[in-house]
Amino acid sequence: MLNFKNIALRRGVRVLFSNSSFTIHKGQKVGFTGANGAGKSSLFALVKNELHLDEGDFSMSPNLEIAHVAQETPAVACSAIDYVIDGDQEYRRLQAQLKKAEEDDDGLKQAEYHALLGVIGGYTAQARASRLMNGLGFTSDQENNSVESFSGGWRMRLNLAQALMCRSDVLLLDEPTNHLDLDAVIWLQDWLCKYPGTLMLISHDRDFLDTITDHIVHIEQGKAEIYTGNYSAFEKMRAEKLAQQQSAFLKQQREIAHIQSFVDRFKAQATKARQAQSRIKALERMEFIAMAHVDSPFDFSFAKPDKMPNPLLSLDKTDIGYGSTCVLKKVGLSISPGDRIGLLGPNGTGKSSLIKVLAGDMQPLLGNRYEAEALKIGYFAQHQLEQLQLDETPLWHLQKMDKKATEKDLRNFLGGFDFQGDKVLEAVRPFSGGEKARLVLAMLVYQNPNLLLLDEPTNHLDLEMRHALSVALQDYQGAIVVVSHDRHLLRSVTDQLLLVAGGKLQPFDGDLDDYRLWLTEQKKGEEKIVSDAEPTVSRKDQRKLDAERRQRNKPLYDALKKAELAVEKYHNEQRQLEQLLADPDIYLETSKARLRQVLDNKVRVDKALEEAEFAWMEAEEAIENAQ
Numbered sequence: 001m002l003n004f005k006n007i008a009l010r011r012g013v014r015v016l017f018s019n020s021s022f023t024i025h026k027g028q029k030v031g032f033t034g035a036n037g038a039g040k041s042s043l044f045a046l047v048k049n050e051l052h053l054d055e056g057d058f059s060m061s062p063n064l065e066i067a068h069v070a071q072e073t074p075a076v077a078c079s080a081i082d083y084v085i086d087g088d089q090e091y092r093r094l095q096a097q098l099k100k101a102e103e104d105d106d107g108l109k110q111a112e113y114h115a116l117l118g119v120i121g122g123y124t125a126q127a128r129a130s131r132l133m134n135g136l137g138f139t140s141d142q143e144n145n146s147v148e149s150f151s152g153g154w155r156m157r158l159n160l161a162q163a164l165m166c167r168s169d170v171l172l173l174d175e176p177t178n179h180l181d182l183d184a185v186i187w188l189q190d191w192l193c194k195y196p197g198t199l200m201l202i203s204h205d206r207d208f209l210d211t212i213t214d215h216i217v218h219i220e221q222g223k224a225e226i227y228t229g230n231y232s233a234f235e236k237m238r239a240e241k242l243a244q245q246q247s248a249f250l251k252q253q254r255e256i257a258h259i260q261s262f263v264d265r266f267k268a269q270a271t272k273a274r275q276a277q278s279r280i281k282a283l284e285r286m287e288f289i290a291m292a293h294v295d296s297p298f299d300f301s302f303a304k305p306d307k308m309p310n311p312l313l314s315l316d317k318t319d320i321g322y323g324s325t326c327v328l329k330k331v332g333l334s335i336s337p338g339d340r341i342g343l344l345g346p347n348g349t350g351k352s353s354l355i356k357v358l359a360g361d362m363q364p365l366l367g368n369r370y371e372a373e374a375l376k377i378g379y380f381a382q383h384q385l386e387q388l389q390l391d392e393t394p395l396w397h398l399q400k401m402d403k404k405a406t407e408k409d410l411r412n413f414l415g416g417f418d419f420q421g422d423k424v425l426e427a428v429r430p431f432s433g434g435e436k437a438r439l440v441l442a443m444l445v446y447q448n449p450n451l452l453l454l455d456e457p458t459n460h461l462d463l464e465m466r467h468a469l470s471v472a473l474q475d476y477q478g479a480i481v482v483v484s485h486d487r488h489l490l491r492s493v494t495d496q497l498l499l500v501a502g503g504k505l506q507p508f509d510g511d512l513d514d515y516r517l518w519l520t521e522q523k524k525g526e527e528k529i530v531s532d533a534e535p536t537v538s539r540k541d542q543r544k545l546d547a548e549r550r551q552r553n554k555p556l557y558d559a560l561k562k563a564e565l566a567v568e569k570y571h572n573e574q575r576q577l578e579q580l581l582a583d584p585d586i587y588l589e590t591s592k593a594r595l596r597q598v599l600d601n602k603v604r605v606d607k608a609l610e611e612a613e614f615a616w617m618e619a620e621e622a623i624e625n626a627q
Helices: 040-047 080-085 089-103 107-119 122-135 152-165 182-194 206-212 231-243 246-269 274-284 286-292 351-359 382-387 394-401 407-415 421-425 433-446 463-475 487-493 512-527 539-581 589-626
Strands: 002-011 014-024 029-034 055-060 066-068 170-174 198-202 215-220 223-228 313-322 325-335 340-344 366-371 377-380 451-455 479-483 496-501 504-507
Touching: 002 040, 014 055, 014 215, 029 040, 029 206, 029 231, 040 055, 040 170, 040 198, 040 215, 066 152, 080 122, 080 152, 089 107, 089 122, 107 122, 122 152, 122 182, 152 170, 152 182, 182 206, 182 512, 198 206, 206 231, 206 487, 215 231, 223 231, 223 539, 313 351, 325 351, 325 504, 340 351, 351 377, 351 451, 351 479, 377 433, 382 433, 394 407, 394 421, 394 433, 407 421, 407 433, 433 463, 463 487, 479 487, 487 512, 496 512, 539 589
Parallel strands: 014 223, 029 198, 029 215, 066 170, 170 198, 340 479, 340 496, 377 451, 451 479
Antiparallel strands: 002 014, 002 055, 215 223, 313 325, 313 366, 496 504
16 A cells, blocks of 8 residues: 655745645555646556655555666667566576575575475466566567667667566556557556556556556646546546536537537448448547647647649558568558558568558558659658758757748747747757657647648657647548557547558457457467477367367366456445545544444455455466466
């Protein structure tokens, strides 16, 4: 349990938040939200004992193993898999003690350490590390590569794998999806849903938060407040609160009008695809989303493009790749006004290369690229953040693009991206990644393109800016091609999905839930590949063996199902009791007996949930070992 009582944190003279109280219980999965700079990372530093409170009290249960992702990765020569295994510090300690016992020829100590290694699962450490690396996108061939051979983004994945390798009681994750593609995000989401410890998660990915979290701590206006439920539940509660404020009402109506115009246009196109149905369901709750963001500092939109030739851009029998390596063959693609295309596919299959060829940043190996005479591309990619003039200001960057514009007009435009007052005259160099990304997006919007090519546009952006971008893209009248690990953005702004896989570009018949199933099937297919050395078995014998295996493992699957039902039951009971304890009336003098009963029930349910989760983990491990 982590208990925060009347806490206050400052950064210099600025108070991040104060007079804030909340408790995080064992096994809860808590998402932390709020604008960049609100104090989320500072709160994590407090838990890691890297920062001390200015006011109030913070306490937690003793001897908790706390894991977090290192922000720096040393350029070490050890293998990647050894670096990941280092995350299990107890295993490494026992390994060292066992080695010393062997050197001392101490048989009793050796037996003791071997037994302890068995208890902590030390003999499966290599396999656990390998599974973590595979889930985060590493191939088996890369496991033995040195850490120093990987780029910065892949080293961050190694740091994440190392944190997950730790058998922790509390796991702190600060924007873990920033360096991941969609496939790795989906895998990490599934892993965290099964994580048995207490999770504290900072993320600006609403789908990620929705699936994983059961509580939200939101920091705004100098206060940290906890809400029960996932991010959508928090948004609804906050929307209801903000909807009562008259000053917010008019802006809320403008947001809803933007969304409604998109819904009307989209419904006219939606005929048969399951993807269309899933998006309409998502749009049904968008009014709540708009209400929850009425006080956003961002307010911008795309102007109607001057010209809209048809087609805007096309590729004909195009091979795409680097040097002599071809990653996509015979690509045929025609982009027309109004097209809203999302690119899906595993990491390394050629999505970013395709975007670069479309943008004209890279030449195709073979085939033709045709563009309309009036084509005007707005291209966003992470490397463009590095092309900003660091010693110049946001105002200078726009003045360079439009020398005739008045300073007043440019200031008003930049204000929509939350560059207010003197911020427009500050040098870009000390800007955060999020501020630089906002400036690049502002420059892109100002160009008034008729084709947007977006490669991971939401990296570094907070939830408010992501929402503003989503609303602006919904109202955009040009064509869009986007690669993103942000599933909410993909659902909101695309109506056609293309799959980049197996050296081909082809339509994907389904929605993002179907893509998740497709990924699962792909992994199963890879796991079914067996070596030629294995003996062949007839179909009849194979069916017999499969039936025997199912029968033999039936008690294990029954135990797993029973444990899962118990975990779900006690989780629901725990949430109900927490809601009762959140009611101020229960602490009145007249409710003493009821409070005592609720607290007793809470202790009982917490213990039962802990036992059920342990049984669930044991059942899963037994099935894994049996297979």
